Amino acid sequence: MPASDCLLCRPGNPLKTLWSNRKLRVVDAAEAGFPGFTRVIWNEHIAEMSDLDGADRDYLMNAVWLVEAALRNELMPQKVNLAQFGNQVPHLHWHVIPRWPLDSRFPQAFWAPPVERSPEQVLAWDVFQEQLENRLPDYWHTLRHALDTLPPSV
């Protein structure tokens, strides 16, 4: 796929950018029912991790680890899920997904069909999810401070 056809190369992506520099950007994935779901997007149009040189690979992964740590510190998920697929948009981006026992797909993957829940579970998750959403500004604040520790991109 040429960069000219790539969704992640096009300007005007509607997702909220939480932090960016010349090498990468970090966005709120804004996936309904998954508060805190964050994406780390490499700016250059590259498909695979092994297409990056070692220094850039480390740079990108260090950003992913900082996202994971900020999620854990601020939202305390049961588990963090990390994924780099790109089957539909072959431009390097990492999904960093905080997971909780009552989210709609736990313990299955985010990409699996929803798990059946009782009405009580749905209600409990709705209440908890609202608390998580209220915590997002704190998470984003912590995240930005953490990403500011990355070496400057040149």
Place this chain on the structure above:
Amino acid sequence: MPASDCLLCRPGNPLKTLWSNRKLRVVDAAEAGFPGFTRVIWNEHIAEMSDLDGADRDYLMNAVWLVEAALRNELMPQKVNLAQFGNQVPHLHWHVIPRWPLDSRFPQAFWAPPVERSPEQVLAWDVFQEQLENRLPDYWHTLRHALDTLPPSV
């Protein structure tokens, strides 16, 4: 989850070990319809990447990159998918999944429901899959040589 209950800590896991040292092991995931699907399993019972120190995190990821490179060199997939979930088995393991346009779920995630295919597509994939399976010994050979370049674990 204590290590005593963990599937990845229990001896006698039936999956074929392709390479191992004290820190990690690399196994053939043996997922039907996904030739070359490989897992990199950290030996110590640890749940999250941010629970590892930086040196061990780099060590594990370097193994993942070597798996990706060997897959690309020997099997030439359309895309490589990388994932670390652990919702059901919270013990660090990376899925490294070579993907092809006619595999049963492309371009969806491996964890998504199967995509509908025509009989011709199913037949074409069966033929291609057999060729891939015949290439697996070469992939494993290249993979082992690549993993031998990792620094010794101490």
